Amino acid sequence: MARPNDEVEALLREYADLIAITGGDAFKARAYEKAARAIGGYPADIAGLDEDGLKEIPNVGRSIADKVVEYLRTGRMAVLEERRAKIPAGVRELIAVPGLGPKKALRLYEDLHISSVQQLSAALDADALADLRGFGEKSRENIRHGIELLRRAGARVPLSTALDTAEEIVAELSRVTGCRRCACAGSLRRMRETVGDLDILVAARRSDPFMAALCELPATAEVVARGTKKTSVRTAEGLQVDLRVLPQESWGAGMQYFTGSKGHNIRTRTIAVHQGLKLSEYGLFDAGSGQSLASRTEEEVYARLGLPWIPPTLREDRGEIEAALHGELPEVVTERDIRGDLHTHTDLTDGLAPLEEMVAAASKRGYAYYAVTDHAPRLYMQRMTDEKVLAQRERLRELAGTLGRMRLLHGTELNIDPDGEVDWPAGFLAGFDVCVASVHSHFGLGRGAMTRRLVRACENPYVNIIGHPTTRLIGRRAGVDADWDEVFAACARTGTALEVNAQPDRLDLCDVDILRAREHGVKFAVNTDAHAVAHLAQLRYGVGTAQRGWLTRDDVINTWPLTRLRRFLRKGG
DNA sequence: GCCGTTTTCGGCCCGACTGTTTTCAGTCG
Numbered sequence: 001m002a003r004p005n006d007e008v009e010a011l012l013r014e015y016a017d018l019i020a021i022t023g024g025d026a027f028k029a030r031a032y033e034k035a036a037r038a039i040g041g042y043p044a045d046i047a048g049l050d051e052d053g054l055k056e057i058p059n060v061g062r063s064i065a066d067k068v069v070e071y072l073r074t075g076r077m078a079v080l081e082e083r084r085a086k087i088p089a090g091v092r093e094l095i096a097v098p099g100l101g102p103k104k105a106l107r108l109y110e111d112l113h114i115s116s117v118q119q120l121s122a123a124l125d126a127d128a129l130a131d132l133r134g135f136g137e138k139s140r141e142n143i144r145h146g147i148e149l150l151r152r153a154g155a156r157v158p159l160s161t162a163l164d165t166a167e168e169i170v171a172e173l174s175r176v177t178g179c180r181r182c183a184c185a186g187s188l189r190r191m192r193e194t195v196g197d198l199d200i201l202v203a204a205r206r207s208d209p210f211m212a213a214l215c216e217l218p219a220t221a222e223v224v225a226r227g228t229k230k231t232s233v234r235t236a237e238g239l240q241v242d243l244r245v246l247p248q249e250s251w252g253a254g255m256q257y258f259t260g261s262k263g264h265n266i267r268t269r270t271i272a273v274h275q276g277l278k279l280s281e282y283g284l285f286d287a288g289s290g291q292s293l294a295s296r297t298e299e300e301v302y303a304r305l306g307l308p309w310i311p312p313t314l315r316e317d318r319g320e321i322e323a324a325l326h327g328e329l330p331e332v333v334t335e336r337d338i339r340g341d342l343h344t345h346t347d348l349t350d351g352l353a354p355l356e357e358m359v360a361a362a363s364k365r366g367y368a369y370y371a372v373t374d375h376a377p378r379l380y381m382q383r384m385t386d387e388k389v390l391a392q393r394e395r396l397r398e399l400a401g402t403l404g405r406m407r408l409l410h411g412t413e414l415n416i417d418p419d420g421e422v423d424w425p426a427g428f429l430a431g432f433d434v435c436v437a438s439v440h441s442h443f444g445l446g447r448g449a450m451t452r453r454l455v456r457a458c459e460n461p462y463v464n465i466i467g468h469p470t471t472r473l474i475g476r477r478a479g480v481d482a483d484w485d486e487v488f489a490a491c492a493r494t495g496t497a498l499e500v501n502a503q504p505d506r507l508d509l510c511d512v513d514i515l516r517a518r519e520h521g522v523k524f525a526v527n528t529d530a531h532a533v534a535h536l537a538q539l540r541y542g543v544g545t546a547q548r549g550w551l552t553r554d555d556v557i558n559t560w561p562l563t564r565l566r567r568f569l570r571k572g573g
Numbered sequence: 574g575c576c577g578t579t580t581t582c583g584g585c586c587c588g589a590c591t592g593t594t595t596t597c598a599g600t601c602g
Contacts, residue, residue, distance in 0.1 A: 025574080027574075027575090027584090027585055028574050028575095029574095030574090030575095030585075030586095031574040031575055031585085032574075034574095034575080035574080035575085058575095059574090059575065059576090060575085061574065061575050061576080062574090062575095063574055063575085064574070064575085098600095098601095099600075099601095100600085101599060101600050101601085102599090102600095103598075103599055103600085104599070104600090133593095134592085134593080134594090134598075134599075136592065136593055137592095137593095138591080138592060138593085139591090139592065139593085142591090142592090350586085379602075380586075380587050380588055380589090380602095381586040381587050381588075381602070382586070382587095383586065383587080440602065441589075441590090441601095441602075442589095442590090444590095
C-alpha cells in the first residue's frame with residue numbers, strides 16, 4: 001500500500017470489524033468505520049500530521065488521533081493487537097462472505113469453532129450448520145452462494161490495488177543503477193478489472209541488482225523463485241510479482257510478449273509463422289536464418305508483421321487483429337480526452353468532502369465542466385430534502401463565477417424505483433442540468449420486471465445517464481438480471497447514456513457489456529462517482545474499461561464540448 | 574468514539590428485506 005492513509009484506513013476498518021464481531025458498542029464500531037473512511041479519503045498525507053492535525057479530519061477525535069499517532073510512530077496499534085489476540089484472523093474473513101455479518105460470524109466461531117472460509121465451506125458440506133440458530137436451509141444456501149462469489153474473484157486482486165503495488169515496484173526498480181527501462185506488462189497493462197499477478201519488465205545489461213532489489217522490497221513477503229532471467233516474489237497481500245530482465249534491444253518484443261493476452265499472442269505468432277518468421281519475447285526472427293528483424297520497440301514488431309501498433313487494452317483477441325489488418329482500429333478514448341466528471345458526491349449526502357473542495361479539486365484537474373450529483377431523497381439514509389438540494393444549487397451558482405473556465409452543472413443521482421419511477425416530479429427535475437439515475441434497491445426483481453424498470457427510467461425525459469447500470473460489485477455481487485439488449489436499445493432510442501462507473505470495485509458497465517451496448521449505438525459517460533477528492537483520480541480505471549470496450553471520443557459524452565453535451569442532455573426536447 | 578449556531582449528554586443514516594422469529598434479529602445499502 002502506497003499511502004499511510006490507506007494503511008491506517010485498513011487498520012481502523014479491521015478494528016471496527018473486530019469490535020462488531022466481539023459484540024462491542026455498534027456506534028463505536030461505526031465511529032471507527034467513519035474515521036477510517038475519512039482518513040482514506042483525506043487528500044493530504046497523514047504521515048506529516050500531529051494529533052491536532054489529525055483531529056482536523058472529520059470524525060477523528062482525540063482517541064482515534066492518539067491511536068493513529070501511535071501507529072505512525074511505532075508501526076503498531078496496541079488496542080488492535082489486543083483484539084486480534086482474542087479473535088482469529090479467519091473470523092474476520094467470514095464477514096466478507098455476502099450474507100454473513102459479525103453476529104453470525106461470531107456464532108459460527110463460538111459454537112462450531114469455525115475460523116476460516118475454508119472451514120465454513122467444509123462445515124456446510126458436512127451439514128454441520130443445520131442445528132445452529134439462524135442458519136436455516138435458505139440461509140445456508142445464501143452463504144454457499146456467497147462463498148462461491150468470493151471464490152470466483154479468486155486470488156485475483158482489484159485493478160486499483162495491483163496498479164498501486166506495480167507503480168511502487170516500478171518506481172523502486174527504476175532507481176536501481178543500470179536501469180534503462182522499467183514498466184509493467186500483463187493483464188495490468190491491458191487494464192483488466194482484476195489482476196492475477198504482476199509482470200514487471202526491466203531492460204538492463206546485468207540482471208542481478210534488480211533481482212536482489214525485488215527480493216528486498218518492503219512489499220515483498222516471500223521469494224518464490226530467484227534466477228538470472230526471472231524472479232518471482234509474493235507480497236503480503238498475496239499478489240505474485242514476476243520480474244523479467246531483458247537486454248534493451250529486446251524491450252519491444254518483451255513488452256509485446258508479456259503484455260498478452262494469450263489469445264492475442266497466439267494470433268500474432270501465427271501471423272509471423274505464415275510469413276516464415278518466429279516471434280518470441282526476444283524478438284521477431286527469420287525462421288530460416290535466425291536473423292533478428294525487429295525487437296527494440298512494439299511498434300517495430302507490429303509493423304514488421306504488417307500491423308499498426310495496437311493499444312494494450314484491445315489485445316484480447318476480440319477482433320483487434322482483423323480491425324488492425326483492415327486499418328479499422330478504433331482511436332480509443334484517453335484520460336486526456338475527458339473534459340468533465342458527470343457523477344460525483346459531496347458531504348451533503350454520503351461524500352466526504354464539502355462542495356467547495358470537490359469543485360476546487362476538479363478545477364485543478366483542468367476540467368471544462370463538472371457535475372455535482374448528490375443522492376436524492378428516496379435513498380432514505382442520506383436524508384436529502386428539496387430544501388437542501390436547492391440550497392446546494394444556490395451555492396453552486398455562487399461558486400460558478402470563481403472558477404476560471406470550468407463550468408458547474410447541478411445534478412442529482414436519482415433512485416430508480418421497482419416500477420421505474422424516480423424521486424422527484426418532472427417540474428422539480430427540470431431544474432437540474434443533469435440527472436443520473438441508478439438502481440439502489442430491489443436487486444432481485446425478475447428479468448422482465450427489471451427490464452421494464454430500466455427502460456422506463458430511460459424513457460423519463462429528465463434521466464440523462466443510467467448510473468452503474470448492472471450494480472454488480474466485483475467479487476461480491478452479481479449484476480441484476482435484465483434483457484440488456486432491450487435496455488441498450490431503449491438507451492439509444494431515448495438519448496440516455498450508460499455510465500462506465502470508474503469505481504474499481506464496480507467498473508460498471510464492464511468491457512463486454514460496453515461492446516454489446518455500442519452495437520446498439522448507445523452513448524456513454526465515463527464517471528468516477530467520487531465520494532472524496534482522491535476518488536477523482538480513479539477516472540483512469542473507467543477510461544481503461546472504456547478502452548477495453550473499444551470506445552472512442554465520439555462515443556463518450558463527457559469528452560464533448562459543453563454545447564454538444566448540453567444538447568444531448570436536453571434529450572431532443 | 575464523535576459531535577454540538579438548541580446540547581459536554583445523548584444522540585448517532587433510517588428503512589427495507591430476509592429468513593425463520595411465532596414478534597424479531599441480522600444484514601444491507
